[in-house]
Amino acid sequence: MKKILFIQRRSPYGTGFAKEALDAILMASAFEQEISLVFTDDGVWQLKNQQDTKTLGIKNFSPTFKALELYEVKQIYVEQMALEQRGLQIEDLIIPVTVLATAELRQLIQQHDVILSF
Amino acid sequence: MKKILFIQRRSPYGTGFAKEALDAILMASAFEQEISLVFTDDGVWQLKNQQDTKTLGIKNFSPTFKALELYEVKQIYVEQMALEQRGLQIEDLIIPVTVLATAELRQLIQQHDVILSF
Amino acid sequence: MSILHTVNKSPFVNNSLASCLRLAAQGDGILLIEDGVYGGLNHTGFTPELEQALANFTLYVLQPDLAARGIVNQAHPKVQQIDYAGFVDLTVFYTNVQAWF
Amino acid sequence: MSILHTVNKSPFVNNSLASCLRLAAQGDGILLIEDGVYGGLNHTGFTPELEQALANFTLYVLQPDLAARGIVNQAHPKVQQIDYAGFVDLTVFYTNVQAWF
Amino acid sequence: MKFAILINSAPFSHQASDTAYQFCQAALNKGHLIHRVFFYHDAVYIGSSLMCPPQDEPNITVHWQNLAKQHGFDLAICIAAALRRGVLNEQEAKRYGKSSANLAAEFKIVGLGQLVEACLTADRLMVFGG
């Protein structure tokens, strides 16, 4: 068994990275490995609640994050500093997450076998 | 006759913007309009001398800048601050340019009818 | 003569908005679109720079892009929210347009 | 256990190198490639941050990317210049690799 | 007002082509004219006839086709950018010995001069970038 870490650093919608990264996470969850997700930098915007893409005419993929628990993806981390810089609190996020200080996140990254960053 | 301004803000090679922007500049020069070029931010790296792409196996397009004079593109400007931040001097550039202070560049931009930025 | 500047990159990631603010002239308009709308928020690390910009420029933000990102309520009160029709009107009101990306 | 971080964006434009420096651990290696090599230069506005990074990490820069950009002579003397073969060796030497882009 | 539109980014990977489309729709609704939409850099991929987006995602190529047909403006793809990236009409496919073309209907492959001409003709150039 390998410990796989996904690091999400991109905002949703502006580029296609966030959406296609989520597809990769869901796929990885089928392989019964130990999966962790980290959201930092503009990646924390992916988890912002109240997203409404109707006027843009593109798909709102943020509800899919709520399905992660069903896929047994339960280790979901957010860097505290990334939230603070963006004026966000955990209540603003669409799913419950574990908030990490920068030093804790630094340690967490070292504990994984494979790092997929998007 | 329209006054057309090309603003180059991207480094060469990392992305394809710089090269394809240069193609557009050469094309515009055939229309006998008044054309000005500005290099700022990482765009000043496009003009760095001594570029050597042999090991990368991609094409070095920087010699094309020397042809701009033949195409009657003679108003070529560089923002002083962009050079300074990057440790560059005009002697490091492949062609002669006019160096502008930020305030001068700000004025120059206002004097154009069409702005094409890459 | 004044210019409408459009900016589509997040100021937390990219220098496009910073360059725009450096090179726009007093009285110009700046419209934040796509990921650029993250630059138009209140209570973020970028807000002090935004408030400085508000002294020299008129700031606009594309509301549909705020809505998509779930941040309509976080928008700075002095930044004007417009829709696509308003975007079109601005390009007519200002005499030229420059895109920063 | 230590990680080789690769960074391919210019620190003058993008926050990738800054994020890498924040989240890399003492003893990790950082390899600057593509437009990332602009972060490995001497006498630029970024050099003070680079020199701070050199206290905690080993910095490498891909020489073919320096050469393409005409900046071999501008590289910081404490940043190790390597070729693609050296790049491969580093990925073996370190136990994991993380890409910042 | 007469607008020229320049799009620089690939579909899906960047929002720019969606924004450009919404802008054009709004401009036309207000009675303005679109002189030409010019697809440069990775935006040439928007002219591919082979895209098969999922049912719940918009098909940007079809959106442009409909808007251009309805309002009679050009969908112009830069030839040099398109050849490099493999967006070909029948003529170019034949010239380069390729077995098939993939340029979508309504789109035309043109020279870069058409971008400059559009800048000179229009009242405003709008750039939607990458």
Add this chain to the structure above:
Amino acid sequence: MKFAILINSAPFSHQASDTAYQFCQAALNKGHLIHRVFFYHDAVYIGSSLMCPPQDEPNITVHWQNLAKQHGFDLAICIAAALRRGVLNEQEAKRYGKSSANLAAEFKIVGLGQLVEACLTADRLMVFGG
């Protein structure tokens, strides 16, 4: 060492696919193995058979084909990313009612599971990003 390679960026527009190619060549020269090269996001365009780069520019598709043939590794293109962007093999072209396919020889269209499998099998995953 056994490497898995993930490429995320379009050809021409980003240097990442060139860097990935040079890395793979150097790794193979040193006797390492490439398990699979996985093309995701805009990198799926690298598998297009229709690209016609100018004579003085390298053809990255041909480079990958030659390297893969010589060393016997997979050139795997993500099916979901490829369908969206219009990179199709014969089977998908038929399924979606398209008149032609444009997947280059040696490239295979596969599921995203092949990326995960590559991560689990290889000693190192190398990501070349956008």
